[in-house]
Amino acid sequence: DADVTQTPRNRITKTGKRIMLECSQTKGHDRMYWYRQDPGLGLRLIYYSFDVKDINKGEISDGYSVSRQAQAKFSLSLESAIPNQTALYFCATSDSTGGTYNEQFFGPGTRLTVL
Amino acid sequence: RKEVEQDPGPFNVPEGATVAFNCTYSNSASQSFFWYRQDCRKEPKLLMSVYSSGNEDGRFTAQLNRASQYISLLIRDSKLSDSATYLCVVTNNNAGNMLTFGGGTRLMVKP
Numbered sequence: 448d449a450d451v452t453q454t455p456r457n458r459i460t461k462t463g464k465r466i467m468l469e470c471s472q473t474k475g476h477d478r479m480y481w482y483r484q485d486p487g488l489g490l491r492l493i494y495y496s497f498d499v500k501d502i503n504k505g506e507i508s509d510g511y512s513v514s515r516q517a518q519a520k521f522s523l524s525l526e527s528a529i530p531n532q533t534a535l536y537f538c539a540t541s542d543s544t545g546g547t548y549n550e551q552f553f554g555p556g557t558r559l560t561v562l
Numbered sequence: 563r564k565e566v567e568q569d570p571g572p573f574n575v576p577e578g579a580t581v582a583f584n585c586t587y588s589n590s591a592s593q594s595f596f597w598y599r600q601d602c603r604k605e606p607k608l609l610m611s612v613y614s615s616g617n618e619d620g621r622f623t624a625q626l627n628r629a630s631q632y633i634s635l636l637i638r639d640s641k642l643s644d645s646a647t648y649l650c651v652v653t654n655n656n657a658g659n660m661l662t663f664g665g666g667t668r669l670m671v672k673p
Contacts, residue, residue: 487665489666490649553606
């Protein structure tokens with residue numbers, strides 16, 4: 448089984464709808480992240496969480512919110528989806544121990560289309 | 563200007579060729595450097611870290627030039643399976659070592 452899972456894998460929705468993307472991990476990591484990827488722009492950080500009570504905005508948090516329900520779960524919400532939120536969304540996890548940098552492990556991604 | 567810049571490619575090379583990608587970064591405070599690989603429609607995965615002294619992992623060699631703020635990846639004896647997008651990634655010690663990604667360089671290895 449995959450260590451980092453995302454649901455749904457694909458979603459098509461309409462402008463104005465509320466959407467929730469979910470991420471779960473079995474790696475036991477304390478840090479979790481949400482990114483979006485647009486063609487040619489690389490991955491950009493939306494929100495990140497270093498533990499259950501910690502939530503931080505990333506580079507492009509406007510229009511998004513998150514919830515860290517448990518160490519293993521981190522969900523991303525679009526309260527009122529708009530077409531320019533059409534993108535590939537990745538969840539990632541990392542461990543805070545072991546040095547100044549710890550590898551991030553990514554989920555398989557959610558392809559979201561907002562019509 | 564993007565913080566991490568890469569030539570998007572695609573680089574089309576025959577099997578067995580040697581190919582090199584460069585990446586430039588603008589933040590001189592950047593501390594750590596990496597290459598991630600991303601297959602089409604898949605998640606990124608760490609390929610290798612990049613050290614100041616240069617490092618090699620099989621057919622892959624990574625180099626860092628802090629003075630000029632660029633990172634390179636050399637792939638020798640290209641295989642069909644090397645076809646992917648290669649993402650240049652940097653971190654700095656602010657805000658918990660957040661990763662900053664380049665837009666990626668696409669490599670296509672042809673038979």
